[in-house]
Amino acid sequence: MKFTNKDLDGAVRAGVIARETRDALVAFFEDGRGGAPAFTMANVLYYLGGLIVIGAMTIFVTDAWERLGGLGHLLIGAGYGLAFLGMGNWLWRKREQRVPGGILVTAAVCMTPLTVYGIQELSGWWVWDAPGMYEDFYRWIKGGWFFMEIGTVAVGGLALRRFRFPFVTLPVAFSLWFLSMDLTAVLYGPDFTWDQRKVVSLCFGLAMLAAGYLVDRRTRQDFAFWLYLFGMIAFWCGLTSLDSDSELGKFVYCCVNLLLMAVSVILQRRVFIVFGALGVSIYLGHLAADVFDDTLSFSFALSGLGLLVILAGLQYHKHREAIEEKALCLLPAAIRRTLPRYR
Known part of the structure; x- marks a missing residue:
């Protein structure tokens, strides 16, 4: 009603x-039913404007920025960051303007990489050699970006303590995702192998998913979404890119993706089912192209399997509460009590 x-x-x-x-x-x-901001034209414009501002100062920078030098990068990064923070704080104090205020605070956090980059240019202090131009931060995997990512995570964490706005977790989770790639160069040096990168991405992704799980539904607002999304990207891309010459390994990959789909039901998070479905599709594509390429009956068998899945979905929809209750009962009580839905 x-x-x-x-x-x-x-x-x-x-x-x-x-x-x-x-x-x-x-x-x-x-205020969005105590959680996400309401879907209004005003909020759409707030987020659109915020994303344009963030993009203009991050992924859409051009080669011309190199003419500014380290001092120019530092002054622009710190100046814009403080300006965004000041405007955001002013709007945040007005309860009806907290959405644009929080978006501007997020933009301030997004200026951290440029600020740190300017400091490193002036000091000449990099983890290894200078990684390149600022615009390359969003293109290439290099250990030299390490402090830019760590700095963004730290500043984002401080911002979240003052401004309880879920969108602020976007630059934090995004930087953690980048860190999951650049950390390989930090751990293994610039001559790391792609296999090492895949393992680091998979493990770091799992850690981000665990962090998302820990904060999930601790408050009415959703602070876990971006951690789940970028954690899932890091984990799933690392898992999918792992080489396996055996059919058993590929079958295990399919099973892991099926497990992700089950986790999506338990945690009530769609991001798991999206990536899980992609993984299952990749496995079925492998079967069609490599295993049953010359078998006419494979397509008919697969279509039959699809119909069975649809029927299973109908039964699940009809008896959803009973099925979920029984599934949850299979979990140990200690684990069941930690599920976000019971917080």
């Missing part, structure tokens, strides 16, 4: 609820 402001006004006139309660309920629902 849905309620409008008119219904709430009627409840106030009837003496069912107090005027203060009515105002609190309106503020709660207009």
Whole structure:
């Protein structure tokens, strides 16, 4: 059942609820039902403008930026960051303007890589050799970017302590994803192998997923989404790129992706089912192209399997609560109590 402001006004006139309660309920629902911001044209414009600003100062920079030098990079990064932070803080104090305020704070955090890059240019202090131009930060895997990523994670963490706005976790999770790639060069040196990179990406992705799990549903707002997304990218890409010459290894890969789809139901997170479905599709494509290439019946058998999956979906939809309850009962009680849905 849905309620409008008119219904709430009627409840106030009837003496069912107090005027203060009515105002609190309106503020709660207009703030995105206590969680994500409401889907309004104003919020769409806020996020669109914020993404344009962030993109302009990060992934859309050009070769012309190199003419600024280290001091220019430092002044622009720190200047823009402080300006965004000041405007964001001013809007944040106005409850009805917290969405644009939080977006500007996020933009301030996104200026950290440029600021750190400027400091490193001036000091000449890199992990190894200078990794290249600032625009290469978003293109190439190099250990020299390490402190830019660590700095962004640290500044984002500090921002989250003051501004409880989930979008701030975007640059944090994004930098952690980049760190999962550049960390290979830090651990193994510039002559790392691709196999080492794959393993580091897989393990780091798992760590990010674990971090997302720990913060999931601790508050009404969703601070886990970006950790899950970029953690899943790091883990799944590392897993998918691992070479396996055996059919058993490829079958295990399919099973892991099926497990991800099951996890999506337990955690109620769509990102797991998206990547899991992609992985299963890759395995089925392998069967069609390499294993049963000359077998006419494979396509018919696979279509039959698809119909069975649809029927299973119908049964699941019909008995969803009972099935999920039984599935949860299979988990040890200690694990079941830690699930986000029970927090």
